[in-house]
Amino acid sequence: NDTVRLVLLVRMGSAASTASGAGVKASVSASSVEDLKTTFSTLSPAEKQKMMDALCGNTKPSSKPVLQYFSICGRGEVARLICVAGDVEFEDKAWAPAFDESGGWRAGYKAIGEGMGYPGVLPILEHGDLKLFQTTAIESYLASLSPKYSGLADAQKAKDMMFQLIKSDINGSTESLLFKKITADDLKPTMEKWYGIVEGLLPEKGFVNGLEFPTPADISVLVIAQGCMPFRAAVQMAGCAPTKDKYPKMFRVASETAAYGKVPEFLKTGSEHKTLKADPFGIMPAEYAAEM
Structure with missing residues (x-):
């Protein structure tokens, strides 16, 4: 210990x-x-x-971490919300617009990572001399900077990472539909499996780690349940969108996380591009904007 x-x-x-x-x-x-x-x-x-x-002798840079990601939810939103909920000041460099007229990623973003010796992918995090790619590495590092999250027990951090990786798996499946690598029929059973797993893992009340505040696990649930691109957008297209009646714990945790601390302000005005629910292709129905 x-x-x-x-x-x-x-x-x-x-x-x-x-x-x-x-x-x-x-x-x-x-x-x-x-x-x-x-x-x-x-x-x-x-x-x-x-x-x-x-x-x-572990010292942290005095500058703010800089997160570079597209101006959508995707693989960057959990990192953003870890900073917001965890009281970590950061610079959100959103690549906007994220897509070009053809519906593909707008050209130019690959140079960011390649200029650091990494693959041409996002997200990328810079903090002093430290440069990172890979989503979960970035999320975990940002959580380590938080006065709320840095002192969590190892078991709590492991549970957080489990939900973060579930989120990443869902991200991969849902973006595959948007980029036409799989069909709606392929996605439906995958999402029914994942939604069921998430619902089964969540407590009847409170947050995942039993604390008074949400941790990265709860933030991951918020993104799974409410993030537009690619999470909700893909299941909307596939006809398998989750409902509060079927997954009440998932939506409850998402709602309570979205209502915590500085998160509501960030979602409404703090995020320049309102990335959690950004819907550049107009896929979502009008009532989605009011969900939370």
Whole structure:
């Protein structure tokens, strides 16, 4: 556990270090291990993480992380909402418009990743000297910057990642329909399976990790249930859109997550392109805009 890790750090050469975090200063010496353990046990999860980071020499850049993604929901919205719900200041560089007149991705975005030695894909995250691609890596890193999420238990982080990866799997299936790689008949059983799995994993009340605030798992559910491109757009086209009657827990978690903290403001005005429900092809019915 974290206390054992702390003692190991002390005994492996951190004896002369001073750890500072959340207003807590602890002089680390071999003779004060018990005092340090006592102090450590009184800290919140976020404060513990800050102390561990200080002992390990883990420092975060002073600049804001910059997220580059298309001006739609897709593979970038969970990352955006992790920042919003988790109180992480970030710059949202949305590639707009996302599509050209033919309905394909607008040319030029590949140069962003390729210029960093990565494939020509989005999302891309930049934070100081750190540059990342791959959706879940970006989401997990942004969560690690959050005072709410950095101190979550390992089991809670694992549950978050499980839902994040479910979201990514659904993203792949639904975008395949939009890009005409599969048919509506192919998508229907896939989505019935995934919606059923998500519904079965969710609690009767509250958020996934049982906390007073939503974590990346709940944010992933919001995107699955309410994100337009490609999630809801594809199932609308395929005739298998989810309903509140059939998946009440999924829609409840999505609604409560959308109502938390700074999220409503971001969805209404903070997101320049209103990316969660952005519908560039006009696929969704009028009542979808009012859903939440």
